[in-house]
Amino acid sequence: MKDKLAEKLKETLIKIGNKSHIDLSDIRIEIKENKDKDFGDFSSNAAMVCAKKLSLTPIDLAKDVIENLKGIEGIEKLEIAGPGFINFFVTNTSRFKVLEDIFLEGDKYGIKTKTDQEKILIEYVSSNPTGPLHIGHGRGAAFGSVLASLLRANGNIVDEEYYVNDHGRQMDILAVSVLLRYIQLNDIELYYPDDCYQGDYIKEIAKEIFVKSKNKLVPQSSEFFELVKKAKDSEEGLNETISWIKDEEVQNLKIIKDSALKNILSVIKLDLKEFGVNHNSWFHESSLYKKEGSKNSKIEQALETLQNNNFIYEEDGAIWFKSTEFGDDKDRVVRRANEDPTYFASDIAYHLDKYERKYDRVINIWGSDHHGYLPRVKASVSALKQDEKKLEVVFIQFANLLRSGEKVSMSTRGGEFIELADLIEEVGSDAARFFYINRKGDQHLDFDLDLAKEQSKDNPLFYIQYAHARVCSVMQKLNKNQKLDINIAKKNLNLLIGEKEIDLQKQLAMFPEIIERSASKLEPHTICYYLKDLASIFHSYYNDEKIITDDENLLQSKLLLINSVRQVIKNGLGVLGIQAPESM
């Protein structure tokens, strides 16, 4: 209905414009639901926006528009109000259509099919594979996952990718950590450096490798143990230890690194699965370092291209990328004096790879502590002659965990962080997802553990799910031979004209637009608030009205209404990856 009105309105304006030879075809007018019922169902600011161009007062223009709009089907009344708003009063009959639509479309209601589908890549989580996911990763995981399903609901093709940082210093430290724990299994006393990973999972991994390798990986050189001693509390010492292993124990290091990576990745995958997060692509950073037959590695190729495009120079023994030419604060090193490419260099190659895979949009979900990193990545994309506008980054702020109103310490030092798996076990995947996305991503979030578990209206997710369960409960209470009969219901829609019944129909009709807006703004939280509003109107209605009555006509029309509510809640929660339980 709203779309139809918007179209008619625009046609009318163009027609009026033509009379005075003024082109209004690209003017942007707005038509929106009214908060205040006295102003009708919809209102438009069209007359106020166009009045100046036509040298008319908004009121006069509005009068003209209304004359032209008269006689449109479904409109009961048109009014001019305030400084020149055009208010639309819709007939009850035209509101009923949404109920038939929902019944016909079912699970598809609100889900768009587009002919011009966009191919979108969302990369998210991408936590270092050096330990299990903790609650700091949870928000990004929930956000990316919901965003993917939201963009799909909006008619696009979406790939979800996890970038595995399986190359570099963190992996080296991981390998050393495991090796040291491994050695300790022989009751050999040795210093365990502060900068090594402290969690108990390292010991588990070491044990596993210990069994498989039959304890053959212990370095035999006393030099090694001296280095470890030195690494106890100095970063330098740790670095020396790492490079010693790299030189002397290449084969063993590889075995340990590979098994540790495999082990941790499988844990991460399991955690994500429990959380309803499903990446369909796992991209390994290490693959960017591998030669491709006769060709250089992806990183070398990318750096060569930058060089050919004249954005590379040498200084202080290092190789730099001129990111300042694209607005970055300073130029960035891509190859260290020791000739190793930096992390940034592999990220350049990674983004180039994404572009080569021909996506229309490339979306990254990053922690907001990385925002300073974006200008250089955008710069590199531009320098590689790619369209940097295709790259969008959504920044996700950290979440605080609250228990009994107190902040739960999230120190990652000493490995005392809370694992995502523990959070899911405590509050459940549904609540965790909902609370993580209940706020705009770039804002701080207090995740209240007690609230997430509470079974009352204070808990917005419970409130929404309860509305769904209530409808299901009514359906259960019907006599055995009774059920929703769409034919009877359709003939009696004119019984649904109570104030709250109309409110419900209006709210239900907004759902497709909510999906669309939420998707286009990359803001999933909009859906949470929409569903809460819908549930609220429903609960209020339910309290006022008895659904089950002896009057078959009335019963059927009401059943259609409440089942529409049930369907939309189900669809909305579905997009969020959350269950809609039939009883609670």
Add this chain to the structure above:
RNA sequence: GCCCCGUUAGCUCAGUCGGAUAGAGCGCUGGAUUCCUAAUCCAGAGGCCAUAGGUUCAAAUCCUGUACGGGGCACCA
């Protein structure tokens, strides 16, 4: 110092690419249940939309400055 984000009711937060009288929950006060889930509902009180300017017919919303809070500024990943 530079950059990003935020500031809306006592608290936690919404607020439709600028629109008519700024909303919700909690908390507070007072009510509703012989009845489909009271796990709910209804009513009341509560606001200088941080602040000072600017743009506009119209600003919580856009622009600039200021204050306060959070984060970021590596040959780390």
